[in-house]
Amino acid sequence: MKNVPSVSVTYARNGSSTKSNELGMRPMQERAFEKRGEQYLLIKSPPASGKSRALMFIALDKLHNQGLKQAIVVVPEKSIGSSFNDEPLSAHGFWADWQVAPRWNLCNAPGEDGGKVNSVGAFLESADRILVCTHATFRFAVDKYGVAAFDNRLIAVDEFHHVSANPDNKLGQHLGEFIARDKVHFVAMTGSYFRGDAEAVLAPHDEAKFDTVTYTYYEQLSGYKYLKSLDIGYFFYSGSYSDDILNVLDPTEKTIIHIPNVNSRESTKDKHREVEHIIDALGEWQGADPKTGFQLVKTPEGRILKIADLVDDEPAKRDKVSTSLKDPAQKNNRDHVDIIIALGMAKEGFDWIWCEHALTVGYRASLTEIVQIIGRATRDAEGKTRARFTNLIAEPDASEAAVTEAVNDTLKAIAASLLMEQVLAPRFNFTPKKPSNGPVDGFDYGEGGYDPAKCNVGFNEESGLFQIEIKGLVEPKSKEAERICQEDLNEVITAFVQDKTNIERGLFDEELVPEELTQVRMGKIIKARYPELDEQDQEAVRQHAVAALNLTQKAKEIALQGTNGDPETTGNTALIDGVRKFAMDVRELDIDLIDRINPFGEAYAILAKTMSEESLKQVAAIISGKKVNLTPEEARDLAKRALKFKQERGRLPSITSLDAWEKRMAEGVAYLARMKAEASSG
Numbered sequence: 001m002k003n004v005p006s007v008s009v010t011y012a013r014n015g016s017s018t019k020s021n022e023l024g025m026r027p028m029q030e031r032a033f034e035k036r037g038e039q040y041l042l043i044k045s046p047p048a049s050g051k052s053r054a055l056m057f058i059a060l061d062k063l064h065n066q067g068l069k070q071a072i073v074v075v076p077e078k079s080i081g082s083s084f085n086d087e088p089l090s091a092h093g094f095w096a097d098w099q100v101a102p103r104w105n106l107c108n109a110p111g112e113d114g115g116k117v118n119s120v121g122a123f124l125e126s127a128d129r130i131l132v133c134t135h136a137t138f139r140f141a142v143d144k145y146g147v148a149a150f151d152n153r154l155i156a157v158d159e160f161h162h163v164s165a166n167p168d169n170k171l172g173q174h175l176g177e178f179i180a181r182d183k184v185h186f187v188a189m190t191g192s193y194f195r196g197d198a199e200a201v202l203a204p205h206d207e208a209k210f211d212t213v214t215y216t217y218y219e220q221l222s223g224y225k226y227l228k229s230l231d232i233g234y235f236f237y238s239g240s241y242s243d244d245i246l247n248v249l250d251p252t253e254k255t256i257i258h259i260p261n262v263n264s265r266e267s268t269k270d271k272h273r274e275v276e277h278i279i280d281a282l283g284e285w286q287g288a289d290p291k292t293g294f295q296l297v298k299t300p301e302g303r304i305l306k307i308a309d310l311v312d313d314e315p316a317k318r319d320k321v322s323t324s325l326k327d328p329a330q331k332n333n334r335d336h337v338d339i340i341i342a343l344g345m346a347k348e349g350f351d352w353i354w355c356e357h358a359l360t361v362g363y364r365a366s367l368t369e370i371v372q373i374i375g376r377a378t379r380d381a382e383g384k385t386r387a388r389f390t391n392l393i394a395e396p397d398a399s400e401a402a403v404t405e406a407v408n409d410t411l412k413a414i415a416a417s418l419l420m421e422q423v424l425a426p427r428f429n430f431t432p433k434k435p436s437n438g439p440v441d442g443f444d445y446g447e448g449g450y451d452p453a454k455c456n457v458g459f460n461e462e463s464g465l466f467q468i469e470i471k472g473l474v475e476p477k478s479k480e481a482e483r484i485c486q487e488d489l490n491e492v493i494t495a496f497v498q499d500k501t502n503i504e505r506g507l508f509d510e511e512l513v514p515e516e517l518t519q520v521r522m523g524k525i526i527k528a529r530y531p532e533l534d535e536q537d538q539e540a541v542r543q544h545a546v547a548a549l550n551l552t553q554k555a556k557e558i559a560l561q562g563t564n565g566d567p568e569t570t571g572n573t574a575l576i577d578g579v580r581k582f583a584m585d586v587r588e589l590d591i592d593l594i595d596r597i598n599p600f601g602e603a604y605a606i607l608a609k610t611m612s613e614e615s616l617k618q619v620a621a622i623i624s625g626k627k628v629n630l631t632p633e634e635a636r637d638l639a640k641r642a643l644k645f646k647q648e649r650g651r652l653p654s655i656t657s658l659d660a661w662e663k664r665m666a667e668g669v670a671y672l673a674r675m676k677a678e679a680s681s682g
Contacts, residue, residue: 004349005016009221009230009231009425009575010229010575011222011228011230012462013226013228014462015224016439016462018225019225020093021093024091026053027056027215028045028213028215029247031213032057036066039185040188040209040466041058041211042160042188042189042190042210042213043187043190043215044214045191045220046215046216046220047371047379048375051158051191053089054189055084056087056089056098057089061070062185063129063154064096066148066185068153068154068327069152070129070154071153072131072133072155073130073156073158073583074133074138074157074163076135076159078107080159081105081303083134084256085100085105092489100130101128101130103119104128104131105132106137109237109350116137117141118524119440119667120138124149124150124192130581135162139171143424147174147178147184148183154184154185154186155178155185156188157175157186157187157188157189158402161368166239179206179209181190191375206378214487217424219463219464220378221424222464224380225382226382226384227384227385228386228389230389230404232374232417233389233390233606234413234417234610236612237393240269241392243277245359248390251282251283251299251303253356254337254352254384255340255356256340256355256357256359257339257340257341258270258359258373259358260362261359265394265405265406265409266362266392267362272311275309275312282301286298286304287409291324292308292320292321293308294306294308294309294337307339307340308324308339310343310661311342322345324337325340332353351651353381354379355378356377356384357375357387357388357389358377358394359390360373361387361392363412363416370389377389379523388486389420391416391417394409395615396615396619397621403618406623408500410619411507412498412501414503414600418549418599419497419498419588421553422493422552426465426576428465430469430473430547431475431485432471432588433589435452437452437456437469438452440458440467443458444460444461445457445458454584454587455470455583455586455587456583457579457580458467468547468579468583470591470594470601473547474536474539474594475540476537476540477536478535479510480530480537480543489544492525492541496521496522496525496545497549502517502521503603506600506601506603506604507603507607512584513661513663513664514587514596514599515596515599515641515664518546518596519542520637522542523637524633525536525622531582546594546599549599551594552579553603554574554597555576555578555582556578557578557601557602558578559577630667632671635668635675638664638667642665644670652669655667
């Protein structure tokens with residue numbers, strides 16, 4: 001097998017996230033239940049952390065103790081409705097059970113969504129308390145009955161990232177109407193509070209009404225008993241992926257393979273042949289198991305692999321395989337199945353605890369889809385100590401007509417990888433370096449302990465939180481800016497890494513001054529996203545977001561040094577050690593230094609390792625061929641930075657300066673002066 005350039009995050013395995021309190025609640029559920037009195041609640045928590053049960057506890061309290069009439073649970077697809085089946089919560093210490101009358105679980109009912117709208121109407125008129133339906137059924141019901149019909153009820157939306165603030169998103173439009181009327185309670189749940197299309201999930205004024213419960217991937221995985229490390233990486237291939245797949249597929253690992261969409265570049269346009277090709281590569285076909293429908297394949301070593309083919313279009317065959325995978329009697333049987341091959345299935349809500357490797361072929365248009373796929377491999381199971389996600393991507397080929405599209409896909413895959421590194425890493429709490437600072441309780445400051453003479457890095461293993469002092473850091477003033485710095489940095493970073501201009505310049509512009517990305521481009525995103533914040537708060541958010549992104553990137557660089565990207569040879573706590581080592585090496589960690597780091601530098605280093613030199617040159621040539629100079633808006637941003645420079649140093653930036661950032665600011669001032677002169681003479 002080839003090494004897959006990867007970042008490896010290692011977790012504490014303290015068992016805390018699987019332990020329950022006296023009410024039967026795990027830590028995330030307990031945290032959410034503490035906020036049960038909030039009218040609008042947003043739960044951001046990874047797959048397998050127990051969001052559906054958290055909702056049950058909250059909904060029962062709202063129905064029994066807060067005077068709400070009914071609870072309506074809304075899920076994106078019928079299969080996820082099973083997550084809200086009856087649960088005997090009282091058997092584990094809670095004071096009530098979760099019970100949904102069969103007629104009110106519309107995910108189990110036959111017929112189309114349109115026909116189920118009448119059932120929603122009947123439920124609203126009934127004395128029953130709980131209904132479960134799909135997003136589509138709910139949208140049609142709101143269209144038919146209006147938002148007022150749902151007054152004094154709890155509406156709980158699972159997989160909330162399906163909502164968008166875009167006016168064309170019907171669910172998002174309805175949500176805005178409900179919030180404007182202010183007569184319902186809302187619980188929104190998601191493992192990925194961002195969208196692949198970079199649209200905002202909620203409008204800022206609506207989002208401000210929600211109280212947020214955040215439970216991170218780091219907390220979730222650190223609290224497991226068995227799973228210790230998670231690796232993520234991307235690997236490029238040329239030719240047909242099915243010829244190259246065994247370079248990244250280990251047949252001894254429990255694996256979900258997602259083959260490419262038939263409309264994508266990576267697809268051969270014959271999905272059945274692709275499945276056959278994968279099976280042939282793994283060994284000698286022995287027929288199908290008559291009971292489960294799984295394909296049986298004998299490996300060269302003589303082992304029999306059980307492969308579930310969910311790509312087959314023949315309903316009887318696929319239903320048999322799908323039913324076998326869901327067999328509750330086999331849930332804890334590690335040997336039930338070895339490999340699952342899927343196309344559109346086995347993503348959101350799919351539960352196979354033994355999955356060790358999520359292997360995805362082709363770029364996925366949605367970052368949320370990638371988060372969901374990775375979530376398939378992050379379940380805790382006895383004997384499973386390592387999990388990994390690999391994205392297998394076609395190298396751009398200059399002879400292809402669609403080479404520009406290929407380059408775009410490559411850039412998007414890198415953006416997705418950067419984002420996942422951020423999602424999986426520990427959280428950061430940044431504070432300005434002050435003489436009065438001292439060590440914070442519960443944080444480990446490493447061998448030397450807290451040192452007043454330097455910028456300190458403390459780490460709390462249980463919460464997965466870094467406490468980091470940064471010289472010159474701007475602190476948020478308002479409560480909203482403080483909330484964004486604590487809760488929303490990943491969403492800000494998502495918007496930044498999804499911006500094509502940012503990633504193109506960060507990877508391939510040899511003349512790039514990093515501050516153009518970290519100050520100007522990130523500043524522009526903050527202003528567009530949070531226009532209601534004043535300049536100081538916008539700058540505070542910008543600095544916190546850049547620090548979180550760049551510290552993760554520098555930690556990755558240190559973690560992968562000398563490993564050739566092989567997670568087996570990285571340190572046990574690679575990212576954590578990397579953050580500490582970087583902060584210790586620089587001694588004085590200040591915001592200017594952090595702004596001078598190119599956020600995409602490490603992504604380029606990995607790209608150069610995995611992509612052929614010829615392809616890399618072709619990609620660079622395509623991107624540099626469409627390089628654009630300053631825009632008026634960027635020039636204005638640079639001129640603002642130049643003004644700050646003048647206030648600090650008593651002079652304007654010099655266009656002949658040897659410092660690249662000072663020179664770039666001066667170019668911005670000169671550009672504006674030219675524009676002004678041209679306007680006067682015209």
